[in-house]
Amino acid sequence: MTDLIIAVDGPAASGKGTIARALARHYGLPHLDTGLLYRAVAANVTMLELDPAQEADAVAATDFPDSLMDEPALRSDEMGKRASIVSAHPLVRAALLQRQRKFAHQPGGAVLDGRDIGTVIAPDATAKLFVRATPGIRAKRRHAELTGRGSFVSLDKVLADIRARDARDMGREAAPLVLANDAMLLDTSFLSIEASVEKAIELVEGRRAEQA
Ligand SMILES: Nc1ncnc2c1ncn2[C@@H]1O[C@H](COP(=O)(O)OP(=O)(O)OP(=O)(O)O)[C@@H](O)[C@H]1O
Numbered sequence: 001m002t003d004l005i006i007a008v009d010g011p012a013a014s015g016k017g018t019i020a021r022a023l024a025r026h027y028g029l030p031h032l033d034t035g036l037l038y039r040a041v042a043a044n045v046t047m048l049e050l051d052p053a054q055e056a057d058a059v060a061a062t063d064f065p066d067s068l069m070d071e072p073a074l075r076s077d078e079m080g081k082r083a084s085i086v087s088a089h090p091l092v093r094a095a096l097l098q099r100q101r102k103f104a105h106q107p108g109g110a111v112l113d114g115r116d117i118g119t120v121i122a123p124d125a126t127a128k129l130f131v132r133a134t135p136g137i138r139a140k141r142r143h144a145e146l147t148g149r150g151s152f153v154s155l156d157k158v159l160a161d162i163r164a165r166d167a168r169d170m171g172r173e174a175a176p177l178v179l180a181n182d183a184m185l186l187d188t189s190f191l192s193i194e195a196s197v198e199k200a201i202e203l204v205e206g207r208r209a210e211q212a
């Protein structure tokens with residue numbers, strides 16, 4: 001059987017992680033949330049008391065233990081913001097590249113979600129999804145998630161952070177978030193989680209059938 005590589009890209013809180021995890025379960029494939037790699041670099045920069053805006057400082061923090069990726073602190077909004085600062089440095093991206101490519105190209109295939117999976121990490125992916133939702137809807141979902149975890153932050157602040165992160169991730173020179181030519185758009189704004197996952201499977205199956 002041919003390997004199945006599924007690339008899931010999209011902006012912050014669009015639902016790409018939720019969809020990628022469900023696809024991995026559905027197809028019995030390993031999953032990598034590549035945002036966690038950048039969040040781990042950001043956390044390491046912070047622990048080492050270095051400056052995330054300085055490329056050399058951020059590169060020095062790319063050598064982190066795998067266990068760091070399991071830290072709940074990585075999931076905070078602040079760490080998402082710092083991750084988007086360190087991720088703009090080309091040398092940080094280069095330091096994390098092979099690890100992601102190796103994961104994508106393991107026997108059988110894999111599901112990866114992030115910003116540059118379909119464009120840089122696995123341009124040869126079997127199926128590429130670009131998941132999006134309006135900034136307002138993404139902010140409401142992320143706000144509900146954060147308050148559910150006991151972190152008290154206003155909806156306005158979450159929306160402002162999402163807009164700032166979009167601008168940084170789409171505006172940077174190194175591997176910006178863009179729609180790959182052959183990516184399939186999946187707008188989750190008015191879809192439930194279940195409906196989004198169903199649609200994602202349908203899109204992947206359509207692409208597989210075209211390639212059979
Ligand atoms: N279709 C949906 N309807 C309602 N809530 C959703 C939907 N999809 C995802 N969510 C919720 O929205 C929040 C963000 O989803 P998720 O973490 O999957 O986004 P993401 O794009 O992976 O975010 P990030 O870029 O920050 O990693 C989560 O709380 C998730 O449960």
Ligand SMILES: Nc1ccn([C@@H]2O[C@H](COP(=O)(O)O)[C@@H](O)[C@H]2O)c(=O)n1
Binds near residue numbers: 034035113114115
């Ligand atoms: N492939 C990727 C994945 C993530 N980033 C950057 O990390 C930040 C945090 O990612 P989340 O998916 O956990 O929100 C994100 O804002 C990006 O700046 C990336 O550049 N490439």
